[in-house]
Amino acid sequence: MTSSDEIAYYVHLFKGLSPEDVTQLYTLAETRTLKAGDVYIQKGALSQKLALISQGLIRTYHTTDDGEEITVSLRWEQQFLASFDSIIHQKPSRFTYEAMEDTLLMDLDYAAIQPIIDNNPRLSAMRHHLLMQILSQSIDRIESFVLLSPEERYLKLIHENPLILNRVPNKHISTFLGITPVSLSRIRKRITRSR
Amino acid sequence: MTSSDEIAYYVHLFKGLSPEDVTQLYTLAETRTLKAGDVYIQKGALSQKLALISQGLIRTYHTTDDGEEITVSLRWEQQFLASFDSIIHQKPSRFTYEAMEDTLLMDLDYAAIQPIIDNNPRLSAMRHHLLMQILSQSIDRIESFVLLSPEERYLKLIHENPLILNRVPNKHISTFLGITPVSLSRIRKRITRSR
DNA sequence: CGCGTTAATTATCTTTTGCTAATTTCCGGG
Protein backbone atom coordinates (compact mmCIF):
# COMPACT_ATOMS: atom_id res chain seq x y z
CA MET A 1 0.00 0.00 0.00
CA THR A 2 1.38 3.42 -0.91
CA SER A 3 1.31 6.22 1.58
CA SER A 4 -1.23 8.15 -0.50
CA ASP A 5 -3.50 5.11 -0.33
CA GLU A 6 -3.11 5.10 3.40
CA ILE A 7 -3.88 8.79 3.67
CA ALA A 8 -7.01 8.27 1.60
CA TYR A 9 -7.93 5.46 3.95
CA TYR A 10 -7.60 7.65 7.04
CA VAL A 11 -9.51 10.48 5.39
CA HIS A 12 -12.30 7.99 4.93
CA LEU A 13 -11.96 6.63 8.46
CA PHE A 14 -11.90 9.99 10.21
CA LYS A 15 -14.71 11.84 8.52
CA GLY A 16 -14.25 15.57 8.65
CA LEU A 17 -10.52 15.57 8.05
CA SER A 18 -8.93 16.73 4.82
CA PRO A 19 -6.05 14.85 3.18
CA GLU A 20 -3.82 17.70 4.35
CA ASP A 21 -4.91 17.22 7.96
CA VAL A 22 -4.16 13.54 7.80
CA THR A 23 -0.84 14.14 6.08
CA GLN A 24 0.27 16.51 8.84
CA LEU A 25 0.03 13.70 11.35
CA TYR A 26 0.97 10.93 8.98
CA THR A 27 4.32 12.59 8.41
CA LEU A 28 5.09 12.25 12.09
CA ALA A 29 3.74 8.73 12.38
CA GLU A 30 5.78 5.63 12.15
CA THR A 31 4.36 2.32 11.05
CA ARG A 32 5.43 -0.25 13.56
CA THR A 33 5.11 -3.98 13.67
CA LEU A 34 5.17 -5.96 16.86
CA LYS A 35 5.42 -9.69 17.21
CA ALA A 36 3.20 -11.54 19.62
CA GLY A 37 4.74 -11.03 23.05
CA ASP A 38 6.58 -7.85 22.17
CA VAL A 39 6.29 -4.98 24.60
CA TYR A 40 5.05 -1.74 23.07
CA ILE A 41 5.34 0.46 26.15
CA GLN A 42 7.49 -0.65 29.03
CA LYS A 43 6.32 -0.03 32.57
CA GLY A 44 8.22 3.00 33.82
CA ALA A 45 8.55 4.57 30.37
CA LEU A 46 7.86 8.26 30.20
CA SER A 47 7.22 8.58 26.47
CA GLN A 48 3.85 10.02 25.50
CA LYS A 49 3.02 7.27 23.08
CA LEU A 50 -0.20 7.22 21.14
CA ALA A 51 -1.06 4.57 18.60
CA LEU A 52 -3.79 3.60 16.25
CA ILE A 53 -3.94 -0.16 15.91
CA SER A 54 -4.27 -1.37 12.31
CA GLN A 55 -4.03 -5.05 13.02
CA GLY A 56 -3.58 -7.08 16.16
CA LEU A 57 -4.34 -6.74 19.84
CA ILE A 58 -2.58 -5.05 22.72
CA ARG A 59 -2.99 -5.86 26.38
CA THR A 60 -2.20 -3.39 29.14
CA TYR A 61 -1.37 -4.89 32.48
CA HIS A 62 -0.22 -4.14 35.99
CA THR A 63 2.31 -6.33 37.73
CA THR A 64 1.71 -7.07 41.41
CA ASP A 65 4.40 -7.38 44.06
CA ASP A 66 4.44 -11.15 43.66
CA GLY A 67 4.75 -10.99 39.88
CA GLU A 68 1.10 -11.57 38.95
CA GLU A 69 -0.16 -9.74 35.89
CA ILE A 70 -3.52 -8.01 36.06
CA THR A 71 -5.01 -6.91 32.77
CA VAL A 72 -6.37 -3.40 32.83
CA SER A 73 -7.18 -2.87 29.17
CA LEU A 74 -7.50 -4.71 25.87
CA ARG A 75 -7.37 -2.79 22.61
CA TRP A 76 -7.56 -3.93 19.02
CA GLU A 77 -8.08 -2.91 15.41
CA GLN A 78 -9.28 0.64 14.74
CA GLN A 79 -8.83 1.55 18.39
CA PHE A 80 -6.48 4.05 19.90
CA LEU A 81 -3.98 3.17 22.53
CA ALA A 82 -2.44 5.79 24.78
CA SER A 83 0.05 5.96 27.58
CA PHE A 84 -2.31 7.99 29.73
CA ASP A 85 -0.02 8.21 32.75
CA SER A 86 2.52 10.02 30.62
CA ILE A 87 0.15 12.00 28.41
CA ILE A 88 -2.13 13.31 31.14
CA HIS A 89 0.25 13.52 34.09
CA GLN A 90 3.73 13.43 32.55
CA LYS A 91 4.49 10.47 34.76
CA PRO A 92 6.14 7.13 34.00
CA SER A 93 3.65 4.52 32.93
CA ARG A 94 2.53 2.25 35.73
CA PHE A 95 1.59 -0.37 33.16
CA THR A 96 3.11 -2.56 30.50
CA TYR A 97 1.59 -2.57 27.03
CA GLU A 98 2.18 -5.86 25.27
CA ALA A 99 1.10 -7.27 21.92
CA MET A 100 -0.94 -10.46 22.23
CA GLU A 101 -0.66 -11.11 18.51
CA ASP A 102 1.50 -9.91 15.68
CA THR A 103 0.42 -6.30 15.59
CA LEU A 104 0.62 -3.45 13.12
CA LEU A 105 0.11 0.07 14.38
CA MET A 106 0.64 3.72 13.61
CA ASP A 107 2.99 4.94 16.26
CA LEU A 108 2.80 8.58 17.31
CA ASP A 109 4.41 10.75 19.93
CA TYR A 110 1.69 12.83 21.50
CA ALA A 111 4.15 15.52 22.57
CA ALA A 112 5.01 15.98 18.90
CA ILE A 113 1.50 16.03 17.49
CA GLN A 114 -0.17 18.01 20.26
CA PRO A 115 0.86 21.45 18.92
CA ILE A 116 -0.26 20.44 15.43
CA ILE A 117 -3.65 19.35 16.70
CA ASP A 118 -3.95 22.45 18.87
CA ASN A 119 -3.39 24.66 15.82
CA ASN A 120 -5.76 22.85 13.50
CA PRO A 121 -9.45 23.22 14.29
CA ARG A 122 -10.47 20.11 12.36
CA LEU A 123 -7.86 17.99 14.08
CA SER A 124 -8.87 19.48 17.42
CA ALA A 125 -12.48 18.61 16.75
CA MET A 126 -11.50 15.07 15.80
CA ARG A 127 -9.41 14.69 18.94
CA HIS A 128 -12.34 15.91 20.98
CA HIS A 129 -14.68 13.49 19.27
CA LEU A 130 -12.35 10.55 19.87
CA LEU A 131 -11.78 11.56 23.48
CA MET A 132 -15.52 11.54 24.05
CA GLN A 133 -15.67 8.03 22.63
CA ILE A 134 -12.95 6.87 24.96
CA LEU A 135 -14.58 8.57 27.91
CA SER A 136 -17.88 6.96 27.04
CA GLN A 137 -16.25 3.54 26.94
CA SER A 138 -14.58 4.19 30.27
CA ILE A 139 -17.83 5.23 31.93
CA ASP A 140 -19.43 2.12 30.50
CA ARG A 141 -16.77 -0.02 32.08
CA ILE A 142 -17.22 1.65 35.45
CA GLU A 143 -20.93 1.00 35.24
CA SER A 144 -20.36 -2.67 34.53
CA PHE A 145 -18.41 -2.93 37.78
CA VAL A 146 -20.94 -1.04 39.85
CA LEU A 147 -24.09 -2.56 38.38
CA LEU A 148 -23.14 -6.10 37.42
CA SER A 149 -21.89 -9.24 39.13
CA PRO A 150 -18.75 -10.96 37.82
CA GLU A 151 -20.94 -13.47 35.95
CA GLU A 152 -22.99 -10.69 34.40
CA ARG A 153 -19.84 -8.86 33.39
CA TYR A 154 -18.61 -11.97 31.63
CA LEU A 155 -21.93 -12.43 29.86
CA LYS A 156 -21.85 -8.79 28.78
CA LEU A 157 -18.35 -9.25 27.42
CA ILE A 158 -19.16 -12.32 25.36
CA HIS A 159 -22.32 -10.64 24.14
CA GLU A 160 -20.64 -7.42 23.05
CA ASN A 161 -17.38 -8.94 22.00
CA PRO A 162 -17.54 -12.66 21.33
CA LEU A 163 -14.45 -12.66 19.12
CA ILE A 164 -12.15 -11.47 21.86
CA LEU A 165 -12.41 -14.83 23.60
CA ASN A 166 -10.62 -16.51 20.74
CA ARG A 167 -7.83 -13.97 20.87
CA VAL A 168 -7.09 -13.60 24.56
CA PRO A 169 -6.46 -16.44 27.03
CA ASN A 170 -9.04 -16.74 29.78
CA LYS A 171 -6.53 -15.93 32.47
CA HIS A 172 -6.28 -12.42 31.08
CA ILE A 173 -10.01 -12.12 30.47
CA SER A 174 -10.56 -12.96 34.13
CA THR A 175 -8.33 -10.26 35.59
CA PHE A 176 -9.76 -7.83 33.05
CA LEU A 177 -13.15 -8.58 34.63
CA GLY A 178 -11.74 -8.11 38.11
CA ILE A 179 -11.78 -11.78 39.13
CA THR A 180 -9.36 -14.73 39.30
CA PRO A 181 -8.85 -17.29 36.53
CA VAL A 182 -10.24 -20.05 38.76
CA SER A 183 -13.36 -18.05 39.38
CA LEU A 184 -13.88 -17.39 35.69
CA SER A 185 -13.56 -21.08 35.00
CA ARG A 186 -16.35 -21.76 37.48
CA ILE A 187 -18.52 -19.05 35.97
CA ARG A 188 -18.06 -20.57 32.54
CA LYS A 189 -19.07 -23.95 33.89
CA ARG A 190 -22.18 -22.51 35.54
CA ILE A 191 -23.19 -20.87 32.29
CA THR A 192 -22.73 -23.87 30.00
CA ARG A 193 -24.54 -26.05 32.54
CA SER A 194 -27.57 -23.78 32.52
CA ARG A 195 -28.18 -23.84 28.77
CA MET B 1 -21.54 38.62 45.08
CA THR B 2 -21.82 40.65 41.88
CA SER B 3 -21.54 38.96 38.52
CA SER B 4 -18.22 40.75 37.83
CA ASP B 5 -16.89 39.29 41.05
CA GLU B 6 -17.97 35.88 39.90
CA ILE B 7 -16.35 36.31 36.52
CA ALA B 8 -13.12 37.33 38.21
CA TYR B 9 -13.42 34.24 40.34
CA TYR B 10 -13.78 31.94 37.32
CA VAL B 11 -10.94 33.66 35.51
CA HIS B 12 -8.83 32.80 38.50
CA LEU B 13 -10.18 29.25 38.72
CA PHE B 14 -9.72 28.42 35.05
CA LYS B 15 -6.27 29.71 34.34
CA GLY B 16 -5.78 30.59 30.72
CA LEU B 17 -9.20 32.10 30.16
CA SER B 18 -9.79 35.81 29.71
CA PRO B 19 -12.67 37.64 31.39
CA GLU B 20 -14.30 37.78 27.95
CA ASP B 21 -14.07 34.00 27.57
CA VAL B 22 -15.70 33.48 30.92
CA THR B 23 -18.35 36.08 30.20
CA GLN B 24 -19.33 34.33 26.98
CA LEU B 25 -20.31 31.25 28.94
CA TYR B 26 -21.44 33.08 32.05
CA THR B 27 -24.10 34.86 30.01
CA LEU B 28 -25.62 31.51 29.11
CA ALA B 29 -25.30 30.08 32.59
CA GLU B 30 -27.97 30.08 35.18
CA THR B 31 -27.25 29.98 38.87
CA ARG B 32 -29.42 27.29 40.34
CA THR B 33 -30.08 26.22 43.88
CA LEU B 34 -31.26 22.77 44.79
CA LYS B 35 -32.51 21.65 48.15
CA ALA B 36 -31.32 18.37 49.62
CA GLY B 37 -33.31 15.67 47.87
CA ASP B 38 -34.10 17.70 44.77
CA VAL B 39 -33.55 16.02 41.44
CA TYR B 40 -31.26 17.90 39.08
CA ILE B 41 -31.56 15.61 36.09
CA GLN B 42 -34.44 13.19 35.88
CA LYS B 43 -33.85 9.72 34.52
CA GLY B 44 -35.13 9.74 30.95
CA ALA B 45 -34.39 13.44 30.41
CA LEU B 46 -32.76 14.30 27.12
CA SER B 47 -31.35 17.70 28.02
CA GLN B 48 -27.61 18.10 27.60
CA LYS B 49 -27.05 19.51 31.04
CA LEU B 50 -23.64 20.49 32.25
CA ALA B 51 -23.01 22.04 35.63
CA LEU B 52 -20.21 23.32 37.76
CA ILE B 53 -20.96 22.72 41.40
CA SER B 54 -20.25 25.73 43.62
CA GLN B 55 -21.54 24.25 46.84
CA GLY B 56 -23.10 20.94 47.75
CA LEU B 57 -23.02 17.37 46.51
CA ILE B 58 -24.81 15.52 43.76
CA ARG B 59 -25.33 11.80 43.55
CA THR B 60 -25.97 9.98 40.28
CA TYR B 61 -27.78 6.71 40.58
CA HIS B 62 -29.34 3.89 38.65
CA THR B 63 -32.65 2.39 39.71
CA THR B 64 -32.98 -1.38 39.47
CA ASP B 65 -36.12 -3.25 38.48
CA ASP B 66 -37.04 -3.75 42.12
CA GLY B 67 -36.56 -0.10 43.00
CA GLU B 68 -33.08 -0.29 44.50
CA GLU B 69 -30.82 2.68 43.92
CA ILE B 70 -27.24 2.07 42.89
CA THR B 71 -24.90 5.03 43.09
CA VAL B 72 -22.73 5.47 40.04
CA SER B 73 -21.13 8.81 40.76
CA LEU B 74 -20.66 11.39 43.49
CA ARG B 75 -19.67 14.94 42.61
CA TRP B 76 -19.10 18.01 44.76
CA GLU B 77 -17.64 21.50 44.92
CA GLN B 78 -15.46 22.65 42.01
CA GLN B 79 -16.38 19.56 40.03
CA PHE B 80 -18.26 19.32 36.79
CA LEU B 81 -21.37 17.27 36.39
CA ALA B 82 -22.58 16.18 32.98
CA SER B 83 -25.44 14.22 31.55
CA PHE B 84 -23.10 12.08 29.47
CA ASP B 85 -25.79 9.88 27.95
CA SER B 86 -27.34 12.95 26.37
CA ILE B 87 -24.16 14.89 25.62
CA ILE B 88 -22.21 12.06 24.04
CA HIS B 89 -24.96 9.95 22.54
CA GLN B 90 -27.99 12.26 22.39
CA LYS B 91 -29.88 9.66 24.38
CA PRO B 92 -32.14 10.02 27.42
CA SER B 93 -30.24 9.78 30.66
CA ARG B 94 -30.30 6.32 32.20
CA PHE B 95 -29.58 7.88 35.58
CA THR B 96 -31.06 10.25 38.09
CA TYR B 97 -28.94 13.11 39.39
CA GLU B 98 -30.00 14.15 42.86
CA ALA B 99 -28.70 16.69 45.36
CA MET B 100 -27.64 15.13 48.66
CA GLU B 101 -27.34 18.54 50.29
CA ASP B 102 -28.54 22.03 49.57
CA THR B 103 -26.59 22.70 46.41
CA LEU B 104 -25.58 25.73 44.41
CA LEU B 105 -24.44 25.24 40.85
CA MET B 106 -23.87 26.96 37.53
CA ASP B 107 -26.30 25.36 35.17
CA LEU B 108 -25.39 25.18 31.49
CA ASP B 109 -26.89 23.64 28.39
CA TYR B 110 -24.07 21.96 26.52
CA ALA B 111 -25.94 22.22 23.22
CA ALA B 112 -25.90 25.99 23.68
CA ILE B 113 -22.30 26.43 24.72
CA GLN B 114 -20.75 23.87 22.38
CA PRO B 115 -20.60 26.22 19.33
CA ILE B 116 -19.11 28.95 21.49
CA ILE B 117 -16.43 26.64 22.81
CA ASP B 118 -15.78 25.26 19.33
CA ASN B 119 -15.15 28.77 18.03
CA ASN B 120 -12.91 29.91 20.85
CA PRO B 121 -9.49 28.30 20.99
CA ARG B 122 -8.92 29.13 24.66
CA LEU B 123 -12.28 27.69 25.65
CA SER B 124 -11.60 24.65 23.48
CA ALA B 125 -8.28 24.16 25.20
CA MET B 126 -9.91 24.47 28.61
CA ARG B 127 -12.60 21.97 27.64
CA HIS B 128 -9.91 19.59 26.48
CA HIS B 129 -7.98 20.03 29.69
CA LEU B 130 -11.04 19.38 31.83
CA LEU B 131 -12.02 16.37 29.74
CA MET B 132 -8.60 14.87 30.31
CA GLN B 133 -9.06 15.34 34.03
CA ILE B 134 -12.40 13.59 33.94
CA LEU B 135 -10.99 10.80 31.81
CA SER B 136 -8.10 10.40 34.21
CA GLN B 137 -10.50 10.10 37.13
CA SER B 138 -12.55 7.55 35.24
CA ILE B 139 -9.54 5.42 34.42
CA ASP B 140 -8.52 5.62 38.06
CA ARG B 141 -11.88 4.33 39.12
CA ILE B 142 -11.69 1.43 36.65
CA GLU B 143 -8.29 0.53 38.03
CA SER B 144 -9.63 0.48 41.58
CA PHE B 145 -12.17 -2.15 40.52
CA VAL B 146 -9.68 -4.27 38.64
CA LEU B 147 -6.80 -4.06 41.07
CA LEU B 148 -8.40 -3.73 44.49
CA SER B 149 -10.70 -5.76 46.72
CA PRO B 150 -13.86 -4.12 48.11
CA GLU B 151 -12.07 -3.53 51.40
CA GLU B 152 -9.13 -1.94 49.65
CA ARG B 153 -11.46 0.25 47.60
CA TYR B 154 -13.06 1.48 50.79
CA LEU B 155 -9.69 2.20 52.37
CA LYS B 156 -8.65 4.07 49.25
CA LEU B 157 -11.82 6.14 49.40
CA ILE B 158 -11.43 7.16 53.03
CA HIS B 159 -7.78 7.89 52.41
CA GLU B 160 -8.35 10.08 49.38
CA ASN B 161 -11.63 11.53 50.46
CA PRO B 162 -12.29 11.25 54.18
CA LEU B 163 -14.78 14.11 54.22
CA ILE B 164 -17.20 12.39 51.88
CA LEU B 165 -18.12 9.90 54.59
CA ASN B 166 -19.70 12.65 56.63
CA ARG B 167 -21.75 13.85 53.69
CA VAL B 168 -23.05 10.65 52.13
CA PRO B 169 -24.84 7.83 53.96
CA ASN B 170 -22.99 4.52 53.95
CA LYS B 171 -25.69 2.82 51.94
CA HIS B 172 -24.75 5.02 49.00
CA ILE B 173 -21.03 4.72 49.61
CA SER B 174 -21.43 0.95 49.45
CA THR B 175 -23.14 0.77 46.08
CA PHE B 176 -20.67 3.36 44.80
CA LEU B 177 -17.96 0.84 45.72
CA GLY B 178 -19.85 -1.97 43.99
CA ILE B 179 -20.95 -3.78 47.14
CA THR B 180 -24.02 -4.00 49.38
CA PRO B 181 -24.62 -1.88 52.50
CA VAL B 182 -24.43 -4.98 54.68
CA SER B 183 -21.07 -5.90 53.25
CA LEU B 184 -19.70 -2.40 53.80
CA SER B 185 -20.81 -2.55 57.40
CA ARG B 186 -18.82 -5.74 57.87
CA ILE B 187 -15.79 -4.24 56.18
CA ARG B 188 -15.96 -1.24 58.50
CA LYS B 189 -16.11 -3.58 61.47
CA ARG B 190 -13.11 -5.58 60.26
CA ILE B 191 -11.12 -2.39 59.85
CA THR B 192 -11.88 -0.85 63.24
CA ARG B 193 -11.20 -4.20 64.87
CA SER B 194 -7.74 -4.41 63.34
CA ARG B 195 -6.47 -1.04 64.54
C1' DC C 1 4.86 -35.64 15.74
C1' DG C 2 6.13 -35.72 20.37
C1' DC C 3 7.67 -33.33 24.24
C1' DG C 4 7.55 -29.77 27.64
C1' DT C 5 5.53 -25.73 29.15
C1' DT C 6 1.56 -23.15 30.03
C1' DA C 7 -3.40 -22.74 30.39
C1' DA C 8 -7.67 -24.44 32.06
C1' DT C 9 -10.26 -27.09 34.90
C1' DT C 10 -11.27 -29.43 39.05
C1' DA C 11 -10.95 -30.23 43.98
C1' DT C 12 -10.65 -28.73 48.80
C1' DC C 13 -10.85 -25.41 52.07
C1' DT C 14 -11.27 -20.64 53.84
C1' DT C 15 -12.95 -16.12 53.40
C1' DT C 16 -15.99 -12.93 51.74
C1' DT C 17 -20.18 -11.48 49.91
C1' DG C 18 -25.12 -11.57 49.10
C1' DC C 19 -29.69 -12.13 50.89
C1' DT C 20 -33.16 -11.74 54.37
C1' DA C 21 -34.62 -10.48 58.63
C1' DA C 22 -34.14 -8.81 63.31
C1' DT C 23 -32.27 -5.44 66.26
C1' DT C 24 -30.19 -1.24 67.42
C1' DT C 25 -28.88 3.38 66.41
C1' DC C 26 -29.55 7.70 64.43
C1' DC C 27 -31.97 11.73 63.04
C1' DG C 28 -35.43 15.17 61.81
C1' DG C 29 -40.11 16.96 62.26
C1' DG C 30 -43.70 17.87 65.22
Added chain:
DNA sequence: CCCGGAAATTAGCAAAAGATAATTAACGCG
Protein backbone atom coordinates in the same frame (compact mmCIF):
# COMPACT_ATOMS: atom_id res chain seq x y z
C1' DC D 1 -38.08 16.35 73.96
C1' DC D 2 -40.27 12.57 72.07
C1' DC D 3 -41.57 9.72 68.44
C1' DG D 4 -41.53 7.40 63.89
C1' DG D 5 -39.03 6.10 60.06
C1' DA D 6 -34.80 5.38 57.94
C1' DA D 7 -30.01 3.92 58.41
C1' DA D 8 -26.67 0.96 60.30
C1' DT D 9 -25.41 -2.99 62.43
C1' DT D 10 -25.83 -7.72 63.58
C1' DA D 11 -27.21 -12.50 62.87
C1' DG D 12 -27.84 -16.75 60.21
C1' DC D 13 -27.58 -19.06 56.16
C1' DA D 14 -26.57 -19.85 51.13
C1' DA D 15 -23.79 -18.71 47.28
C1' DA D 16 -19.80 -17.05 45.32
C1' DA D 17 -14.99 -15.95 45.25
C1' DG D 18 -10.11 -16.35 46.76
C1' DA D 19 -6.10 -19.31 47.67
C1' DT D 20 -3.61 -23.36 46.86
C1' DA D 21 -2.70 -27.54 44.76
C1' DA D 22 -3.54 -31.40 41.71
C1' DT D 23 -5.07 -32.99 37.36
C1' DT D 24 -6.18 -32.52 32.63
C1' DA D 25 -6.13 -30.10 28.28
C1' DA D 26 -4.06 -27.23 24.92
C1' DC D 27 -0.43 -25.38 22.52
C1' DG D 28 4.06 -24.05 20.56
C1' DC D 29 8.58 -25.29 19.33
C1' DG D 30 12.07 -28.15 17.86
